[in-house]
Amino acid sequence: MGISRILIANRGEIALRIHRAAHEMGIETVAVHSTADADAMHVRLADHAVCIGPPAAADSYLNIANIISAAEIAQADAIHPGYGFLSENAKFAEIVEAHDIKWIGPKPEHIRTMGDKVEAKKTAGALGLPLVPGSDGAVATVEEARAIAAEIGFPVIIKAASGGGGRGMKVCESEDQLETLMKQAGSEAKAAFGDATVYIEKYLGDPRHIEFQVFGDGNGNAIHLGERDCSLQRRHQKVLEEAPSPVLGEEDRMRMGEVCAQAMRDMGYRGAGTIEFLWENGEFYFIEMNTRLQVEHPVTEAITGVDLVREQIRIADGKPLSVKQDEIEFKGHAIECRINAEDPFTFAPSPGKISYYHPAGGMHVRVDSGLYAGYSIPPYYDSMIAKLIVYGRNREGCMMRLKRALEEMVVEGVKTSIPLHQALLEQDDVKSGDYSIKWLEEWLKERD
Numbered sequence: 001m002g003i004s005r006i007l008i009a010n011r012g013e014i015a016l017r018i019h020r021a022a023h024e025m026g027i028e029t030v031a032v033h034s035t036a037d038a039d040a041m042h043v044r045l046a047d048h049a050v051c052i053g054p055p056a057a058a059d060s061y062l063n064i065a066n067i068i069s070a071a072e073i074a075q076a077d078a079i080h081p082g083y084g085f086l087s088e089n090a091k092f093a094e095i096v097e098a099h100d101i102k103w104i105g106p107k108p109e110h111i112r113t114m115g116d117k118v119e120a121k122k123t124a125g126a127l128g129l130p131l132v133p134g135s136d137g138a139v140a141t142v143e144e145a146r147a148i149a150a151e152i153g154f155p156v157i158i159k160a161a162s163g164g165g166g167r168g169m170k171v172c173e174s175e176d177q178l179e180t181l182m183k184q185a186g187s188e189a190k191a192a193f194g195d196a197t198v199y200i201e202k203y204l205g206d207p208r209h210i211e212f213q214v215f216g217d218g219n220g221n222a223i224h225l226g227e228r229d230c231s232l233q234r235r236h237q238k239v240l241e242e243a244p245s246p247v248l249g250e251e252d253r254m255r256m257g258e259v260c261a262q263a264m265r266d267m268g269y270r271g272a273g274t275i276e277f278l279w280e281n282g283e284f285y286f287i288e289m290n291t292r293l294q295v296e297h298p299v300t301e302a303i304t305g306v307d308l309v310r311e312q313i314r315i316a317d318g319k320p321l322s323v324k325q326d327e328i329e330f331k332g333h334a335i336e337c338r339i340n341a342e343d344p345f346t347f348a349p350s351p352g353k354i355s356y357y358h359p360a361g362g363m364h365v366r367v368d369s370g371l372y373a374g375y376s377i378p379p380y381y382d383s384m385i386a387k388l389i390v391y392g393r394n395r396e397g398c399m400m401r402l403k404r405a406l407e408e409m410v411v412e413g414v415k416t417s418i419p420l421h422q423a424l425l426e427q428d429d430v431k432s433g434d435y436s437i438k439w440l441e442e443w444l445k446e447r448d
């Protein structure tokens with residue numbers, strides 16, 4: 001008996017995205033929501049709705065007991081966690097499975113492994129992924145740190161094992177700062193994550209952030225769906241993502257994609273995953289693996305034609321992947337703009353009521369959003385209110401269409417990041433694809 005009712009343990013655009021995939025498969029949906037999200041679009045569209053608590057995420061979307069209770073009450077036979085919240089919480093995944101509810105996500109032990117950045121790096125190395133030069137595992141003493149830094153050369157970066165996504169990192173430029181920064185990194189990691197473990201890597205000065213989408217069926221089969229370039233970011237918040245990367249050639253894509261897919265086969269990986277690399281001077285360096293569906297998954301869907309949420313549900317239901325590697329074609333170019341309810345250049349949050357909403361449309365234009373006129377954007381959660389994903393047969397055509405879609409998109413009642421995206425598309429380095437992870441913050445500084 002297959003999955004017939006999915007509880008969506010998330011909110012906003014990704015909750016609607018999961019609802020859509022489920023309904024296209026004849027599967028019912030259960031929306032869980034906080035009191036602040038009672039009027040959300042996915043709650044209106046879902047077959048069932050259960051309020052799981054007050055606005056604060058800790059009391060609602062992060063409340064494992066309430067979510068499990070909602071699944072029992074609504075008799076859901078599967079849970080999709082989306083991204084963020086509990087999506088990479090191995091304990092939650094185990095509790096879901098212990099209640100005989102299908103977890104639409106990777107095996108809990110893989111979530112746990114990749115959540116520990118020291119274990120993740122060891123596993124990646126053992127699977128044949130190229131690593132950043134650095135310590136072989138955790139670094140316990142300043143003496144060890146000194147020895148490693150002497151070997152790899154300054155600058156080095158000290159990273160928290162329980163960090164990730166930019167949290168718990170310290171760049172050390174020279175030997176005299178090492179002791180202080182090692183101690184600071186350890187105590188900050190202890191305070192933030194309850195775990196003082198740190199490791200050290202050679203600090204790459206001006207890399208791009210290129211990530212590969214992988215998918216496994218949990219039985220030793222796995223594929224890659226190409227890469228995404230996520231280098232345009234500010235303070236670890238991605239602003240714009242594109243597929244394929246403007247700097248990768250066909251040969252590099254297929255070579256690194258296959259290395260990633262083979263690593264997933266060897267691991268027996270199940271579900272969607274993203275393997276993150278830094279890319280500098282033509283070389284890839286593994287930094288992290290995300291055991292979840294990512295915000296920017298639609299650009300991969302646009303150039304491959306594969307519905308990644310549909311595949312997640314199929315795999316959780318014990319079905320094989322719909323596509324084999326040799327059936328996947330990379331066609332055209334896609335760019336996603338994250339549209340946030342915030343001031344476009346100061347980034348100050350701008351929650352409030354949407355008085356008028358017109359999503360862009362037309363050929364190859366996709367807007368993933370739960371917005372509607374009259375909807376009030378709550379101040380309790382992150383500021384992303386929509387994703388504009390545009391496809392073109394090539395990068396120039398994609399940017400032309402993206403520019404047209406941005407001018408057509410209307411969100412009145414709050415400030416949005418649309419003007420930022422419009423300004424970015426006028427920049428020569430963005431037009432040419434010649435930007436690294438530092439480009440946006442430097443450009444914003446020059447503007448001030």
Ligand SMILES: Nc1ncc2cc(-c3cccc4ccccc34)c(N3CC[C@@H](N)C3)nc2n1
Pocket residue numbers: 132157164165166167201202203204205208209230231233236276278287288437
């Ligand atoms: N050895 C070495 N050298 C430079 C790095 C620079 C970053 C980094 C720093 C700041 C922004 C970033 C945006 C995308 C990807 C990486 C970064 C970085 N990150 C940031 C979050 C996490 N994914 C790892 N690790 C690095 N590691």
